[in-house]
Amino acid sequence: xxxxxxxxGSNLGNTYEHLNxxxxxxxxxVGCVVKISPVYASPALGFExxxxxxxxxxxxxxxxxEELLDKTLAIEESLGRExxxxxxxxxxxxxxxxxxxxxxxxxxxxTVPHRAxxxxxxxxxxxxxxxxxxxxxxxxxxxxxxxxxxxxTSILTKQPKWLKNPKDTIDLLKYNYIAIExxxxxxxxxxxTLISQEFNAKLxxxxxKDNPFLPKxxxxxxxxxxxxxxxxxxxxxxxxxxxxxxxxxxxxxxIADYDRYKSLIFAQVxxxxxxxxxxxxxxxxxYRDMPKPDLYVYLFQSTDRLIANIKKRxxxxxxxxxxxxxxxxxxxxxxxxKNQHHLNVKIIDISDLDFVKNREDYLNVISQF
Numbered sequence: 266x267x268x269x270x271x272x273x274g275s276n277l278g279n280t281y282e283h284l285n286x287x288x289x290x291x292x293x294x295v296g297c298v299v300k301i302s303p304v305y306a307s308p309a310l311g312f313e314x315x316x317x318x319x320x321x322x323x324x325x326x327x328x329x330x331e332e333l334l335d336k337t338l339a340i341e342e343s344l345g346r347e348x349x350x351x352x353x354x355x356x357x358x359x360x361x362x363x364x365x366x367x368x369x370x371x372x373x374x375x376t377v378p379h380r381a382x383x384x385x386x387x388x389x390x391x392x393x394x395x396x397x398x399x400x401x402x403x404x405x406x407x408x409x410x411x412x413x414x415x416x417x418t419s420i421l422t423k424q425p426k427w428l429k430n431p432k433d434t435i436d437l438l439k440y441n442y443i444a445i446e447x448x449x450x451x452x453x454x455x456x457x458t459l460i461s462q463e464f465n466a467k468l469x470x471x472x473x474k475d476n477p478f479l480p481k482x483x484x485x486x487x488x489x490x491x492x493x494x495x496x497x498x499x500x501x502x503x504x505x506x507x508x509x510x511x512x513x514x515x516x517x518x519x520i521a522d523y524d525r526y527k528s529l530i531f532a533q534v535x536x537x538x539x540x541x542x543x544x545x546x547x548x549x550x551x552y553r554d555m556p557k558p559d560l561y562v563y564l565f566q567s568t569d570r571l572i573a574n575i576k577k578r579x580x581x582x583x584x585x586x587x588x589x590x591x592x593x594x595x596x597x598x599x600x601x602x603k604n605q606h607h608l609n610v611k612i613i614d615i616s617d618l619d620f621v622k623n624r625e626d627y628l629n630v631i632s633q634f
Contacts, residue, residue, distance in 0.1 A: 266296070266325040266462050267366050269333065269390045270396060272379070272388045274359040276309060280318040280603050283344060285428055288322060290340040291360070292431040293410070294624055295333065296326030297463040302391035304424040309387070310417075312352040320428060321363070321391035325462065330365055334379050337362060339389060363392060369402045378402055381436075386417040437464050437629060438517055440559040442509065443634070444524035447564035448594050449586065450574035455621050456564065457522040460631065469508045469521035472500060480582035490535040498528045502551050509556055524561060525552050526605075530597040560634060561608045567616040568592060 270462045271291065272352035275283040292298045300323040306316050326333060331549065337360050345357040366455050370377040378401050382388055389412040392399075404411065437443070437460070445457045454470060461468035473479060478493040505525060513519075532544045566574075575583050602610050613633050620627035 268364075269296070269324045269326055269362065269366075270364040270392060270399075271337075271391070272359075272361040272363050274317045274361075274387070275323065275357060276315045276355050278358045281426060281428070284285055284318060284320060286344055287340065287358050287360055288428055289431050290343065291322070291324060291337075293628060294340065295328060295336050296324045296624065298432055299323045299325055299431050300395040301428050301430055302394040304426065304428060305387060305391055306422040306424060307387035307419055309353070309355070310387075312355075312418065314355040316443040318388065319387045319391060320425065321388070321395055323395055328370070330362075330370055330375055330377065333362065333365070343483050361388075363388065364396075364399070364401070367400065367402050378404070383411050383415065384417060386412070386415050387421060388421050389415055390421050425626060432463075435464075435628075435634075437466075437631070437634060440634075441518050441558060442558045443518065443520045443560045443562065444558035445522050445562050445564065446524050446527065446598065447521065448566060448571055448591055448598070449583070450571040450578070450591075451564040452574070452615065452620065453522040453564060456627075456630065457520050459620070460520050465515075466520045467508070467513045467516040467518070467519045469504070469519060471521075471523045472504060473497075476500070483582045483585050486535065490537075491540050491544075494532040494536060496529065497531070498544070498548060498551070501525065501528055502555075505555060505632060521569045524558060525555055526601060530601050531594065532577040534593045534597050547626075557608065559609060561605075561610045562634065563598060563602060563610065565595075565612055565614045565616065568595070570616055570621075 267298040273284055273287050277283075281304070288298060288301065301553050302321040302433055304318050307319055308316055341358055341360055346359070361379050362375065362377055363382055365377045368377060374595070379388070382401065383404060389408060393408045393412045397407065399408050399413055401407070401408060418517065443460075443466075445453045445618045447453045457468060458468070460466060476493070478489050478496055482493040505521075509519065523542060529545060529548055533541055536544060568591050572586075572588060575586060602612065611633055613630055615630065618626040618629065620630050
C-alpha cells in the first residue's frame with residue numbers, strides 16, 4: 266500500500282458538502298482514508314474570490330502515481346470542477362496530490378512533492394496537523410519545519426466543523442476474530458491482507474508454503490494425502506493456538522485467511538474413509554477448546570475463475586489441479602456451512618468481482634460483513 270497525502274479545497278457553493286463528497290469519492294475509488302485534518306478558512310490567493318475551505322487527508326492506496334492522477338482528475342470532474350485556462354480561479358473542488366510515499370516524481374502530468382507545497386500556508390497547516398513529522402522529499406525538512414519557515418502570511422481560521430470519514434460507516438470492530446474462507450484461488454489471502462492493512466487488524470496467514478508434502482500431493486495424491494493432511498492439522502493448530510492466544514495491544518481485531526474446520530473439509534475429500542474417521546477424531550480432540558471466529562466469511566468463486574486465478578499466480582505444484590477437485594472442495598465447504606448453526610456465516614458470491622483491482626468491488630464485499 267502506498268501512503269498519499271492530498272490537499273482539498275473549495276470556495277464555491279456549499280464548501281463542506283463538496284469537501285465531504287471529495288473525501289467519499291477518494292475513499293470509494295482510491296483507497297482508505299486514514300486521517301482527515303481540521304478544515305481551515307483561508308483567503309483566495311492570486312485572484313479575487315470567496316474564502317476557501319481547505320483540509321489535508323492521508324490515504325492508503327495500491328494505485329500507481331499515473332493511475333492515482335487519473336482517478337483524482339475524474340473525481341474532480343464528477344463533482345463539477347471545470348478547468349478554464351491555467352490561471353487561478355474559484356472552484357467547486359480542488360484535489361492536489363501533495364506527497365506519494367517518499368517519491369520524487371516529475372513529468373509532464375505530475376509533480377510530487379507538489380511544486381507549491383512549501384509556499385502555501387493553507388496546504389502546510391492542515392498537513393502539519395496530520396503529518397507534522399513527515400519529511401518532504403527533496404526539501405529534506407519535515408512538514409512542521411516547512412510550516413515554520415513558510416513565507417506565506419495568509420491568516421487561516423480553524424473551523425469547528427469536521428469532515429466525515431467514510432471508513433467510520435464500516436463497523437468491523439464489532440468482531441474480535443474474522444475468518445475468511447474459500448476454495449483454492451478464491452482470494453482469501455488477498456482479502457484478509459487488504460482488510461488488515463485498512464482496519465488495523467492482526468493478520469493470520471496459513472503457512473502452506475512451508476509444507477513439504479504439498480507439491481508431492483499434487484503429483485501423487487493417493488500416496489501423500491494422509492501425511493499432507495496430518496501435517497496441515499498439526500501446523501494449523503499450532504499457528505492458531507499461538508496467534509489467537511497472543512493478544513496484540515496495537516491491533517483492533519484478528520483476521521485469518523483460513524479457519525480450523527478447513528482441515529476437515531479438505532481431508533474428507535482427499536482421505537480414504539478409514540483415514541478420515543481417525544483424522545476427524547484427532548481434529549475434535551485438538552480443537553475442542555479453540556476459540557471460534559465471530560464471523561466466518563465464505564468467498565464463493567466460480568470454478569472457471571478459480572482455475573484462472575490459480576494459473577495467474579503461477580505456482581508450479583498447482584498446475585495439475587483439476588476442475589473436478591475444486592468442485593469437490595466447494596461442495597465440501599457448502600455442506601459444512603449448511604450444518605454449522607452455531608457459526609455466524611456470510612456467503613459472498615465474488616464470481617463477477619475483482620476486489621484486488623477494483624476498490625468498489627472490495628467495498629461491496631466488506632459491506633456485507
